[in-house]
Amino acid sequence: MNFDYSDKVKRWRDKLEQFMEKVIYPNEKAVEAQLNQQGTRWKNPPIMEEMKAEARKEGLWNLFLPDSTYGAGLNNLEYAPLCELMGRSVIAPEVFNCAAPDTGNMEVLYYYGSQEQKEKWLIPLLEGEIRSCFSMTEPDVASSDATNMRTRIERDGNEYVITGRKWWSSGAGDPRCRFAIVMGLTNPDAPKHERHSMIIVPLDAPGVEIIRTLPVFGYDHAPHGHAEIEFNQVRVPKENIIWEEGKGFAIAQGRLGPGRIHHCMRLIGVAERALSILCQRAQTRVAFGKSLAEQGVVQQWIADSRIEIEQARLLTLKAAYMMDRVGNKEARKEIAMIKVMAPQVALNVLDRAIQALGAAGVSDDFPLAMHWANARTLRIADGPDEVHRMSVARLELKEQSVHRQ
Structure with a gap:
C-alpha cells in the first residue's frame, strides 16, 4: 500500500490549507459572536455564507463526492488528507459543503435516488441552497x-x-x-x-x-x-x-461506511489541532523554574500524542484504501477498527492539551472543550464502540477459522 499523496492531492491540500489559515481560523470566533448578536442562535450567521461563497469561488466545494461533475473527483484515499484538514475547525466542513449529515444524504440520493429525487433534493444540497x-x-x-x-x-x-x-x-x-x-x-x-x-x-x-x-x-x-x-x-x-421498500439497511450500509470514515478523518485533524495547541502552550509557559516543554511528563504527553496520531492516520488511510480497492462491505473490519480507534485517540490528545492549558483548556477561549464534546459523541454516533468491536471480533474469528482449515 502506497499512502504517498499524489501531486493532485498535494495541490488540493495546499490550496485548502491556505484557505484554512486565511479564512477559517480567523473567523471561528466571529461565527460564534454573530450567532450571539442575532437575537436568536437559530439563524445562520452572515459570515458563514460569505465564507462559503469564497470557498466556492476557489473551487473548494463538494470535495467529498467522487463524481467530478459535482465534486473534486477524489476517491476515499485522496479525500482523507483534505477531510483531516477540515476537521481542525468545527466550522470548516460546512464552509466547503462537506458537513454531515448533508454529505451522507447527498451520497444516498446520488447512489440510490430517482431522477426526480435528485433534481428536487440532491441538486439544491450540492448547490448549498438548502x-x-x-x-x-x-x-x-x-x-x-x-x-x-x-x-x-x-x-x-x-x-x-x-x-x-x-x-x-x-x-x-x-x-x-x-x-x-x-x-x-x-x-x-x-x-x-x-x-x-x-x-x-x-x-x-x-x-x-x-x-x-x-x-x-x-x-x-x-x-x-x-x-x-x-x-x-x-x-x-x-x-x-x-430505491424501494425493504432497502433501508442496504442503503444504511452504503451511507454509513463513508460517513464513519469521514468522521475518523476529521478526528485526526482534531487531534493535530490539539497537539499544536499543546506544543505552543508548552513552549510559552513556565512552571517550577522551567518551561512546560522541558517537563518530563509534558514531553511524554507530546510523544504519546504523536505516536497515537500516526497510528490512527495509517489505519484511516488503510481503511480508505480498502474501500476504494474492494468496496465498503469488504472493508468493514477496517472501518470498524478505525471507528473505535480515532475517537479515542482524539480524546486522548485533547485531554492532554486541556491538562496542559489548565483552566484555559476547559474555557471557550480555546477550541479544545468543544472538540472534546464532539469527539466524545463519536464513540456513540454511527454505532457505539462496543458494536464495532463485536464486528471486528466476529470477522477475526471467522478469518482465523478459515485459516485453521
Missing part, C-alpha cells in the same frame, strides 16, 4: 441494534404515512433544513434486514413537529442543532421512497 437531516435514532429503543426501530412507514394508495418519534436528527434545528431522510419499518414480517425503508420527508409537511433541540455536553451547536422530531401521520407521495 440543508437536510437524517432521522434514524429513536428515544424509546436501544439504537445500538438498529433493527429495534419502531417508526412506521405504511403505504396508503399513492402515499406513505409516517408515524413515530426520532431524536438526535442533526441539522434539523437549522432554518435552512428542508427535509429529513427517515428510516422506518415498512414490513414487519419480512426477513430481519428487509423490514425497513428510507423515505424523504419535507420538514414543512403536516404532522412533522420539532419537539426540541438537544444540547451536547452543554453545547447547542446552533444553528445546526440535534432535534427530537415527532412524525404524526405524516403523508408524503409514494415517489419519496428511496
